[in-house]
Amino acid sequence: MPPRHILSPQSRAALFDPPREPAAIVRHYTFSPEDLALIRRRRRAANRLGFAVHLAYLRFPGGVLGANETPPPEMLAFIALQMGCSAEDFSSYGQRSETRWEHLGELQAYLDARPFQREDMRAVVHAAIEQAIGSDRGDAIVSAMIEHLRERRILLPASAALEKIALAARALTRKRAYKNLVDGLPKSTIAALESLLVVDDE
Known part of the structure; x- marks a missing residue:
């Protein structure tokens, strides 16, 4: 059985991918003087750019850049401009995996952020259920979960x-809603409602 999805490809990209619109790129990826001072401690241009890209990803969308992932060209060009280097320098970043993990560790400490853990599951499920009570749209439910994590600086x-998690939360909320609809109804009324579902053979 193929996996079920609660998000369309467009919604998934909007929630989890870096923005491509110029205004959003400027809003999310303009570095502060403190950011720039930290970034410029790296000696090589490639390391400065890679470090800056990691910082950008950790802030927004709020996750880790994949080992073989390349940032969108618009985002990379804007960050490289602030670093005073070329976007092409990124291709030589992270040749040592240790460098990448060292950078991520330093940046998580700088941002006071941490990875998602199993213990976070209960709170995220609760956020999903709270949202599903008001709207069972998949993008709204996942967006509420993301907001919950961002507020707590959880990647x-x-x-x-x-x-x-969102699929399970929506299913549970719907089940509760259906149950609430018939709670307190006399058995005769429930039987009459069920009879409406019977299809006459003729």
């Missing part, structure tokens, strides 16, 4: 993990 897990 986003893979989109598939949050979608799975």
Whole structure:
């Protein structure tokens, strides 16, 4: 059975991918003087750019850049401009995996952020259920979960993990809603309602 999805490809990209619109890129990826001072401690241009890109991703969308992932060209060009280097320098970043992990560790400490953990699951499920009570739209439910994590400086897990939780939360909320509809109704009324579902063979 193919996996079920609660998000369309467009909604998933909007929630989990870096923006491509110029105004959004400027809003999310303009570095402060403190950011720039930290970034410029790296010696090589490639390391400065890679470090800056990691900082950008951790802030928004709020996750970790994949080991083999390349940032959108518009985002990379804007960040490289602030670094005074070329976007092409990124291709030589992270040749040592240790460098990447060292940078991520330093940046998580700088941002006071941490990875998503199993203990966070209960609170995220609660946020999903609260949203599903008011709207069962998948993008609204996942967006509420993401907002909950961002407020607590918890890095986003893979989109598939949050979608799975959102599907379960929506199913549970619907089940509760259906139950509430018939709670307190006399058995005769319930039987009459069920009879409406019977299809006459003729």
